[in-house]
Amino acid sequence: MLLNLARQRRVLFFGGKGGVGKTTMASAVAVMAAEQGRRVLLVSTDPAHSLGHLWGRRIGPHAVPLMAGLDGLEIDPAESLESHLEQVGRSLRKLMPHHLAGEVDKHLARSRDAPGIHEAALLERLAQTLIDGMQQYDLLVFDTAPSGHTARLMALPEMMTAWTEGMLRQRERSDKLGAALHGAGGAQDMAARIIGKGDQILTPAQRDDTIRSVLNRRRERFVVLRDVLADTQRTGFVIVLAAERLPVLETIEFEGQLRRAGVPVAGLVVNKRMPAQAGDFFAEKQQQEQHYLAQLREALPQLPVEEVVLQRLEVAGEDGIRALAGMLRAE
Template sequence: MRILLFTGKGGVGKTTLAAATAARMAAFGRKALVVSTDPAHSLADAFGMALAAEPAEVDTSLYAAHIDARGLVDRHWSTLREHLRRVVAGIGLDALDAEELTVLPGVDELLALTEVARLAETGPWDVVVVDCGPTAETLRLLALPEAIAGYLDRMRAARLVAEVRAAADTVGTLATHLAGLRALLTDADTTTVRLVLTPERLAVAETRRTLAALALRGVHVDALVANRVVPRARRWQGPAAAWLRTRRAEQDAVLAELDASTPLTVHRVEHRAAEPVGAAALLAVADELYADTDPLDVGRPPGAPLLSVTEDGDDYLLAIALPLPDGSDPDLARVGDDLAVTVDGTRRLVALPLMLRRHTVTDAEADSAGLLLRFTPGEEDRP
């Protein structure tokens, strides 16, 4: 079973391409589910039919659903939060502290992600295609397992779990569940991201930043899709044709730069005069996007791991595979046995391999392939 996450800047057409991909998978004979975590109900518009939280068949082997994150919060988190609030208040914290400690930022997005995992694990699907929210929301969503792990540590620091067994069981179960979500997101053989963009410089710049942010999260991107490419004005004449040629030339230049800056394949889909609605129209989009190729075969296989270590005399070289965007200024800081890596506002604590923990960073280089750090042993560790 595969999970494909489609995301991109708002308005680039990711919902249409996610739905088209699922339709193509079903046409190939696979049982496909396309599900939206976006609060906007665009997926229902793409199929021209109402969708609910449970999967509904929209065509042969093709199912769709729209996750109601707010409803999930009302059903699942409210009771748990009230239970934890009583636990916190019961050990002597005042009502304000109890309220603050039991607020979980992003709980609606977390439950949406949890529901995607549930549908993927319990259904008969060969592939689950996820229409995610805009890029910023998706990055926050994918960061939640780590962020909430910090929340659980905060609860432990407040000695909540040591005081009440019920709270310990609750927090332990949630921590285990989050670890499972994290493993699912970073398993490149199962879960991959496809970034959708329009061929404009601002959209391409955001895409490059997103590639770096996802690499920091350990999430694998297997393809880029440039949507709404202006059709070529082949034999047309007049002002409209001149405008189309100029616009297409601009787009081609932007995409050529993107092609040169990433090993990922940049797939192209031309702008249509009419919005594709319904399975037949979506299949036409998929035909242009994938031609005769299985949608699962177009992506780039997992490349180098995020971290790799080589020896250089007494020193070690640590390579961090990050697709750094132009003009980025990565920040590195040692935090105990971890390395804090920050790129364009996205920060991750990377656990250092054991052999590096007694060494010191003495040099660092950055290029389009990522970061290369030199670790030198302290005097007491030299031979």
């Protein structure tokens, strides 16, 4: 399953409960694709940034080469928020009189802790990374945050697209009202009352064009992200889990959340499976894993399942990731 996904898809997302090996699996599949000659970008959206720890090197918010054909970057949520607020501030200052600049700064300061602002900022950065990456790479592999956070993030493109389109419709109604006021000779009086003497500000027509332009750019990014996430020919979402009670139950719930958000799951990877010939000490553990895997297959019979055996040594560094990729390719 993983080998086919690495060959056939343009975008892959790896998600699941924390600590199950999402970063390791995402890296191994990225290596597999790069070794097949594809140009690959490996992206971490997890605030913990375990990608750099796994590869044993610094990986920042800009793409850096990890090996031949493979680049990596880590999206920093804090940096994404600052960039998002800076863009919002620039737009607001264009639309507001100079004497209200202090109010803009106060609004941005309050917005920093507003519910959903971090997710919105991360979503915009994710969308732009995807748009830019699909122009430069053959495959994008996203190592996502733990499942609860990712489920909320995956539901946002549809919501944000609808919100932005609603704002554009509201602008259209406002434009019609403005045209009526202008025809009645009231637009200039209203603008004069709002702007005030001595302020340098865009004309009402320029202000409306700026708002429309900002909303349209945002809508275009979200539409692309929404469409890519829902396209099973280009995109695959892989849930990584361990054959244990809580990861299995969380995976079943996570799959339902993604499906309701319009993000179909391409398959499941059961990581760190106990080897069949592990001796008497682990025989009971392996039987317990089989019980939970039966529960998983009964709940999600439509999804392919790939099992990855527990490695003798911890996977770390390029050599360790290449070895795991080679094992996955051979299965």
